[in-house]
Amino acid sequence: MTASKNHYTAEFKEEAVRLVISSQKSCAEIARNLGVPPYLVVRWKQHHEQQGAVGRPQFTGRGVAALSEQEARFKKLERELEITRQERDILKKALAFFAKDH
Template structure:
């Protein structure tokens, strides 16, 4: 019997994770009970709850998805402005060469 390591991995949406954490916070049930009801390993619910607590305290989005940095609103705006400035500098340099 051939086993596929990726078949056992499941991608969970941010909404699913948030709902699982909300259930843990608002109910009198443990992470293990919530995980069992959702059909997922308990360590995932524990990890998501920890992320929620840590990133929530820092004012950042808790669950952003694979490869997406969890930036606060100010950090995201700063990053966007830095990128716009870089593009403007590149445009200026091109215009300087043309003139």
């Protein structure tokens, strides 16, 4: 498992958490074996537990919001609704414009 300085891949984090959960070793021991600071492994384990408890993906990558399936669908529907409202407003203006000509 390799990781660049100050940035660890989602797979690396998942593997570290899996090792903590599946073994009888502490976060500090796992961190020492992986060559990372112990506080990171503790943080990753807490994040894994919190996200899993609400049904969200645990590690999604840098800058990517972790959304549950329902939250992602809700955001998609909100975007679609906004587009539909904009289209409706354009049609209203076009209708008013053409109604003036007659």
